[in-house]
Amino acid sequence: MKATVNGQERAVVKGTTLAGLLRELGLAPESVAVAVNHAVIPRGTFERHALTDGDAVEIIRAVAGG
Secondary structure, three states, rough: OOOEOOOOOEEEEOEHHHHHHHHHHHEEEEEEHEOOOOOEOOOHHHOOOOOOOOOOEEEEEEOOOO
């Protein structure tokens, strides 16, 4: 199946969760915010939130600076 992650289409194995996607991308769940189809997903549900074909995922990382 396919999902769009930050504007780029990518193949995703059926049943992949947000936590699994973040692991594949090398991102720590505590350092990002994630929206799927324009809905913010609570961090505590990343392990249970399975992606479906055609989902649009936006991952935002907080960056410190000044």
